[in-house]
Amino acid sequence: MKVNGIPTRSIRSLDGGTAVEIVDQTSLPYHYETRVLNDWRDCVEAIANMRVRGAPLIGITGAWGVVLAAKEDPENAALLAAADAIANARPTAVNLSWAVHRMMGALLPREPSLRFEAAVKLAEAMTQEDVLTCRAIGEAGAPLIADLYQKLRRPVNILTHCNAGWLATVDYGTALAPIYAAFERGTPLHVWVDETRPRNQGLLTAWELAQHGVPHTIIADNAGGQLMQQGDVDLVIVGADRITRRGDVANKIGTYLKALAAHDNDVPFYVAAPSSTIDWKLTDGKRQIPIENRASSELLSVRGIDSTGRIAAVQIAPVEEAVANPAFDVTHNRFVTGLITERGVVAPTDLTSVFSDKLLPEGGAS
Numbered sequence: 001m002k003v004n005g006i007p008t009r010s011i012r013s014l015d016g017g018t019a020v021e022i023v024d025q026t027s028l029p030y031h032y033e034t035r036v037l038n039d040w041r042d043c044v045e046a047i048a049n050m051r052v053r054g055a056p057l058i059g060i061t062g063a064w065g066v067v068l069a070a071k072e073d074p075e076n077a078a079l080l081a082a083a084d085a086i087a088n089a090r091p092t093a094v095n096l097s098w099a100v101h102r103m104m105g106a107l108l109p110r111e112p113s114l115r116f117e118a119a120v121k122l123a124e125a126m127t128q129e130d131v132l133t134c135r136a137i138g139e140a141g142a143p144l145i146a147d148l149y150q151k152l153r154r155p156v157n158i159l160t161h162c163n164a165g166w167l168a169t170v171d172y173g174t175a176l177a178p179i180y181a182a183f184e185r186g187t188p189l190h191v192w193v194d195e196t197r198p199r200n201q202g203l204l205t206a207w208e209l210a211q212h213g214v215p216h217t218i219i220a221d222n223a224g225g226q227l228m229q230q231g232d233v234d235l236v237i238v239g240a241d242r243i244t245r246r247g248d249v250a251n252k253i254g255t256y257l258k259a260l261a262a263h264d265n266d267v268p269f270y271v272a273a274p275s276s277t278i279d280w281k282l283t284d285g286k287r288q289i290p291i292e293n294r295a296s297s298e299l300l301s302v303r304g305i306d307s308t309g310r311i312a313a314v315q316i317a318p319v320e321e322a323v324a325n326p327a328f329d330v331t332h333n334r335f336v337t338g339l340i341t342e343r344g345v346v347a348p349t350d351l352t353s354v355f356s357d358k359l360l361p362e363g364g365a366s
């Protein structure tokens with residue numbers, strides 16, 4: 001997608017895969033900055049501190065982390081230790097371990113001296129695959145918005161939570177991909193953007209939409225229910241960090257409350273995600289999906305820019321306050337109208353038949 005009119009991706013390799021460049025999302029929406037990662041430890045730091053974030057993008061960053069580990073030391077002991085550290089940089093989005101395992105599955109059978117070259121090839125392929133997958137999600141989801149427009153004959157109001165746009169993937173996004181695709185085809189629409197405390201990923205969504213001229217309005221996280229009661233939301237589309245085989249969805253904290261409000265108000269609630277976000281080993285999301293707990297400082301302060309344009313954090317509560325900061329929640333499949341995937345819109349309970357080729361006979365991940 002575009003930054004100041006220039007086509008841009010959230011991550012790209014440099015110098016034959018010996019380094020990678022990312023958009024540093026900790027500076028957005030205030031300043032657009034890129035950062036070069038030279039070492040697999042830089043990838044772990046970037047993922048853990050959310051310089052890169054969003055399930056598909058942390059997966060691809062993890063894949064490039066394995067490339068940089070193979071560059072440094074391709075022998076088994078070092079490579080396995082690095083892969084383990086990368087895969088565990090954040091716990092909830094399954095795309096991270098999926099990507100690292102896919103890389104390691106391809107590298108370990110090879111001679112150490114051949115691993116770096118093979119790693120670069122596979123990471124490039126996975127990067128490109130992510131772009132095509134997100135584009136397919138956009139194609140699959142755009143007709144949902146166009147059909148609503150045909151029925152309503154006024155701009156379709158879509159509510160989204162967190163940031164599941166191009167910044168959260170390599171390009172296009174997941175939840176925002178159908179919105180971009182519909183907008184490009186001329187479907188009149190407007191996006192309600194949840195602020196998404198405590199990290200305010202909604203501000204990234206607003207920044208992306210503004211860069212592409214998509215009409216949108218930022219709302220407080222708690223406003224969605226009221227807007228739905230007033231008939232001001234026609235459709236909810238969110239992303240996902242991990243989906244179980246029966247279609248339970250882990251996504252950014254607050255998603256579950258939006259799903260409940262949508263259910264109570266007969267608003268369709270869609271989840272857009274690639275199949276790499278499905279954890280075929282898990283069934284019951286509430287019991288089985290690991291939920292990341294993040295630092296109390298994220299709640300006790302807010303970030304913004306000061307009068308000189310510098311990014312600054314302001315403390316909003318005493319540091320000794322007790323804080324709980326779960327970063328994700330789980331929405332049961334009964335609240336999910338459909339999953340917008342690279343293979344079309346799928347009922348949560350139909351995932352295993354639509355993606356049967358991704359299942360191992362014993363139900364493990366392929």
Ligand SMILES: CSC[C@@H](O)[C@@H](O)C(=O)COP(=O)(O)O
Pocket residue numbers: 053054055056093161162163164165168169173174175201238239240241251252253327
């Ligand atoms: C295409 S991204 C989908 C999800 O990863 C997104 O909605 C989300 O919850 C991101 O969480 P974050 O903590 O910002 O990495």
